[in-house]
Amino acid sequence: MWTRLPSSALRLTGADRVDFVQGQMTNDLRGAPTPGVVACCFLTVRGQIEFFARAYKREGDVYLHLDAGQAAGLAARLRRYIIFDQVEIQDLTNELRTVHVWREADLPGWNPAGGDAQAFELGGSQVLGGRANRTGMPGVDLHYLAEQEANVLAALGREEPFDRLETARLRAGIPDVTRDGFVGTLPQEVGLDVGGPLPAISYRKGCYVGQEIMARLEARGNARYHLMRLSGEGLPDRAEVTQGGKVVGQAGRHAGGLSLARLRKELAPGDSVQVGGVPATVQALRADA
CATH class of the missing domain: 2.40.30.110 (Aminomethyltransferase beta-barrel domains)
Known part of the structure; x- marks a missing residue:
């Protein structure tokens, strides 16, 4: 089973790409393997969620997968912080598509015993997969070029409507920051803390925008x-x-x-x-x- 995900996407390249985005996001991308993927937030100075993304660390770039309509806003925010950093930001929303495969065991070419991010061939096309729990069980977000969509989808099984995926998500208690309207809240309040259903924070990664508030909440536990x-x-x-x-x-x-x-x-x-x-x-x- 698979479901189309309303999505937008950014690609960051340049020698400073990992260090630059590390200083903006709540989770530890630098500590992730290559390839690797981590869920993360981009916060305001008051610690409130501005954007949620899944960040993919790859050999030559950082790929940020976001909900539909989010890429332009995050790109504008990131560009405000570029000073001497060697970073280029490209909006790939029109070039890429994403579906969620509900069970990783059902995805041809994916290794369930492998890492959380894997690149492989599907339907004669190169695709990128990232392990993501959207239904209460391990599934895969599958990213591919829009021009290769017909070949990729032909290699998958039955399509399920988005509303059914949403029902499964809510039954499993997994938040979706954009779809649930939780932008502007603290991550700890909506299940994104360490130990939550969608952990998106590292308290050991170093400084980032909003980090002081996160450290204070960790120390006092007073959300x-x-x-x-x-x-x-x-x-x-x-x-x-x-x-x-x-x-x-x-x-x-x-x-x-x-x-x-x-x-x-x-x-x-x-x-x-x-x-x-x-x-x-x-x-x-x-x-x-």
Whole structure:
């Protein structure tokens, strides 16, 4: 099974590419193998998420895979920080396509025992794969040239609609920063901390924009919100969550009767809330929790 992912992409080249992006992102790209991939955020100076990406470290470049419509904004941000760095930034959104293969064992040419990033041939075309858990089990984000799409897709199995992938994601308790509307929040509040469902932070990598706030949160452990699930029918997407007329969080995308939500930590599974005025029930992040 595979599903098309709405995507945009940047390619960074030049001698300083790894060090440059390392100083902007929350995770440790320098410490990743080559090839390798890490989930990461690009933060504001207040530690709030501005962009989420999966960063691929390759022999000759750094490839940043983002949600649709994000590449131009991140490129503009990165260019503001280029001073003497030998870095060039190219927007590849129109040249590349991405699908998610739900189970890595189903992808021809992919080695389930291999690294998290692998380049291989599929359908006579060179492709790049990155291990990504979007459904609660190891899958692969598959990147390829748009002009080679017909050959690549012919080598895969059955296509599944995006809404079904979203339902599986929410059932597994895995956040999507852009789709859930969590831009502007702290990573620790929406499941991106170490030990969370989508870890995207290293507390040992050195300085980056927003790092001081991240270090303070690690030391004090005082984030007031965390990621939970909500169940209910017809919940609006990306709406305020209230209880007794008080705002207690924000809900993300709704699919399959579920939403992920950034909620006050005092809320517990079984509590009743409203999402944009629609009744909902707080659930543990995972169905088996």
